[in-house]
Amino acid sequence: MKVINGLKYSKDHEWVKVEGNRAIIGITDYAQDSLGDIVFIDLPEVGRTVRAGDAVAVVESVKAASDVYSPVSGTVIEVNTSLEASPELINQDPYENWILVLEMSDPGELGSLMDAEGYERFCEEEA
Amino acid sequence: MKKTPLYEKHVSLGAKMMEFGGWMMPLQYTGILQEHEAVRQRAGLFDVSHMGEVMIKGRGATEFIQKLITNDISGMREFQILYSPMCYPDGGTVDDLLVYKFDAQHYLLVVNAANIEEDVEWIESHKPHDVEVEDLSEQYAQLALQGPKSQKVLQRIVDVPLDKIKFFRFVDGVNIAGVSALISRTGYTGEDGFEIYIPADGACKVWDTIVDAGAEFHVMPAGLGARDTLRLEAALPLYGHELSPDISPLEAGLDRFVKLDKPDFIGREALIEQKGSGISRKLVGLEMVDRGIPRQGYEVQVEGRSIGYVTSGSFSPTLKKNIALALIDVRYAAQGSQVDVIVRNRALKAEVVKIPFYAKQYKK
Numbered sequence: 001m002k003v004i005n006g007l008k009y010s011k012d013h014e015w016v017k018v019e020g021n022r023a024i025i026g027i028t029d030y031a032q033d034s035l036g037d038i039v040f041i042d043l044p045e046v047g048r049t050v051r052a053g054d055a056v057a058v059v060e061s062v063k064a065a066s067d068v069y070s071p072v073s074g075t076v077i078e079v080n081t082s083l084e085a086s087p088e089l090i091n092q093d094p095y096e097n098w099i100l101v102l103e104m105s106d107p108g109e110l111g112s113l114m115d116a117e118g119y120e121r122f123c124e125e126e127a
Numbered sequence: 128m129k130k131t132p133l134y135e136k137h138v139s140l141g142a143k144m145m146e147f148g149g150w151m152m153p154l155q156y157t158g159i160l161q162e163h164e165a166v167r168q169r170a171g172l173f174d175v176s177h178m179g180e181v182m183i184k185g186r187g188a189t190e191f192i193q194k195l196i197t198n199d200i201s202g203m204r205e206f207q208i209l210y211s212p213m214c215y216p217d218g219g220t221v222d223d224l225l226v227y228k229f230d231a232q233h234y235l236l237v238v239n240a241a242n243i244e245e246d247v248e249w250i251e252s253h254k255p256h257d258v259e260v261e262d263l264s265e266q267y268a269q270l271a272l273q274g275p276k277s278q279k280v281l282q283r284i285v286d287v288p289l290d291k292i293k294f295f296r297f298v299d300g301v302n303i304a305g306v307s308a309l310i311s312r313t314g315y316t317g318e319d320g321f322e323i324y325i326p327a328d329g330a331c332k333v334w335d336t337i338v339d340a341g342a343e344f345h346v347m348p349a350g351l352g353a354r355d356t357l358r359l360e361a362a363l364p365l366y367g368h369e370l371s372p373d374i375s376p377l378e379a380g381l382d383r384f385v386k387l388d389k390p391d392f393i394g395r396e397a398l399i400e401q402k403g404s405g406i407s408r409k410l411v412g413l414e415m416v417d418r419g420i421p422r423q424g425y426e427v428q429v430e431g432r433s434i435g436y437v438t439s440g441s442f443s444p445t446l447k448k449n450i451a452l453a454l455i456d457v458r459y460a461a462q463g464s465q466v467d468v469i470v471r472n473r474a475l476k477a478e479v480v481k482i483p484f485y486a487k488q489y490k491k
Contacts, residue, residue: 039442
């Protein structure tokens with residue numbers, strides 16, 4: 001299972017890359033692996049405001065639909081529309097293929113997320 | 128949780144395991160899409176040892192089975208197989224099963240894993256004195272080799288001419304690597320293929336032998352995930368989805384397996400009544416027009432009014448479309464009819480289409 005240093009991680013298996021006030025969000029390698037072949041993605045509308053913990057997107061594997069929860073609060077400023085035509089990109093590289101970008105309203109929330117090492121331990125305990 | 132004799136094999140192959148009908152079964156090995164394609168293009172090997180096998184023996188066996196099931200076994204030949212629903216008196220479905228006929232006093236019923244106990248109890252409770260019922264589920268392992276290359280692969284390891292085994296026929300006592308097997312030309316994928324019944328302790332040996340024989344054809348182990356998408360494309364019903372105590376075989380569109388002219392069977396009166404007054408809901412195929420995947424339990428609506436629900440739905444790996452089977456009000460069941468499927472509180476457009484979604488490639 002691949003985990004990348006420098007990213008923040010949630011217990012729901014999302015990753016966050018912080019660039020100033022922007023939070024780039026995707027799902028982790030662990031998440032894509034447990035989902036299996038991803039065949040569909042439902043992206044949020046740009047401009048939507050979300051709170052930490054809200055379901056902000058849906059990824060569906062052949063077998064089931066799974067919510068993507070926003071690890072932080074903010075406003076959706078960008079979505080990765082290339083995933084609509086090719087959702088399998090998430091399986092191929094879950095860290096390269098981000099899902100959405102939020103303008104954070106409370107960057108302090110980042111403090112409650114895990115770093116790479118903490119997330120790795122968390123996954124080992126879940127397994 | 129029950130395990131098949133191949134459990135360790137699946138784990139060592141890196142399968143993702145899941146619970147199904149009280150059993151720990153492989154959901155997938157490399158991925159559902161790859162395994163699905165392997166079966167459509169070449170062949171896939173499934174462990175379906177969770178299926179139940181119930182032997183019916185005795186002088187009254189034929190008459191007894193005639194009473195239990197909706198299809199008619201009177202014209203069956205020896206070593207023939209028949210598919211049939213089995214109903215409650217109210218027409219609801221106890222299970223759907225395969226009847227293997229050895230002779231007029233000896234049959235094997237192959238039933239769904241999740242229903243083994245209920246079925247055996249149901250069958251026992253109706254059993255006359257001149258019939259013997261034995262649950263052999265624990266003693267049998269079952270493999271399914273499915274796909275256009277199945278016969279080529281299997282022929283490499285058996286002496287009997289497989290070409291002679293027609294669709295829904297079987298042979299018993301076939302030697303596979305020293306294990307005695309019952310082989311039938313049956314399956315649950317919409318492809319040509321075989322189901323192979325062997326003693327539980329021979330399962331690993333036979334599995335390995337088939338895998339080796341299939342290597343040059345790139346035969347893959349396939350899990351229940353692919354089995355489900357394959358059977359959905361072929362519109363084969365799955366108990367608990369398209370059939371249940373609440374859904375009659377007529378509603379599920381299985382009319383040709385319900386012989387109402389047969390003198391007597393459990394559920395006959397209720398089903399005659401249903402047929403006479405006309406069923407109010409019917410199983411149809413849906414193809415999504417809007418973006419979205421229909422899933423079991425999603426509501427189907429017309430103009431904001433509920434007209435039924437999705438019984439099975441998925442992305443179709445072969446057709447690259449999102450499809451579903453749905454039980455809906457007959458008034459909207461005609462092909463081309465436009466309906467909405469409610470996906471996460473949004474009404475998404477879908478169209479009623481012909482089933483099966485994928486034309487079955489059986490060898491007749």
